[in-house]
Amino acid sequence: MKNVNLLLITAVLLVPQMAMADDTPTNAMAANNPTASTQTVSLYDQGLAASQANDFQKALPLFEQALRNDPNNPDILNMLAHTQRKIGLLDESLANYKKALDLRPNFPEAHEYLGEAYIQAALLELQVLKSDGGDAREQVEDLTNFIKDAAQKA
Numbered sequence: 001m002k003n004v005n006l007l008l009i010t011a012v013l014l015v016p017q018m019a020m021a022d023d024t025p026t027n028a029m030a031a032n033n034p035t036a037s038t039q040t041v042s043l044y045d046q047g048l049a050a051s052q053a054n055d056f057q058k059a060l061p062l063f064e065q066a067l068r069n070d071p072n073n074p075d076i077l078n079m080l081a082h083t084q085r086k087i088g089l090l091d092e093s094l095a096n097y098k099k100a101l102d103l104r105p106n107f108p109e110a111h112e113y114l115g116e117a118y119i120q121a122a123l124l125e126l127q128v129l130k131s132d133g134g135d136a137r138e139q140v141e142d143l144t145n146f147i148k149d150a151a152q153k154a
Helices: 002-021 025-032 038-052 056-069 074-086 090-103 108-131 133-153
Strands: none
Touching: 025 038, 025 074, 038 056, 038 074, 056 074, 074 090, 074 108, 090 108, 108 133
């Protein structure tokens, strides 16, 4: 009976971990893009690992190469855009998020990241206005109020 209980406990502990392993971004990318080559998946995996380690300079060329191999892969476009945004290539990231969403409109992560990019862009514009000194005081106040109002409505 102890062996049966041990087996049940082991199964209860391991099954959720096994299920979580299938939900990793890499497996999701491969599942969503079954025609992706092994090399492309490997580049994506390496880029993802670099991104998760906040090494975006290392991740960028990996995602760029993966995209050259598979130019219509929304997962790669999304992570390339995320990486671009993190290193300050905001315009490029916005374009790639939009491409990813054109290819897969129901892509929650890309929608989230696109929203973050727009907020980042608004905050950058606010900094530009503040650096203009007193000449842009009204615009700084207007944009600040708009950002606050938008945050309260969310």
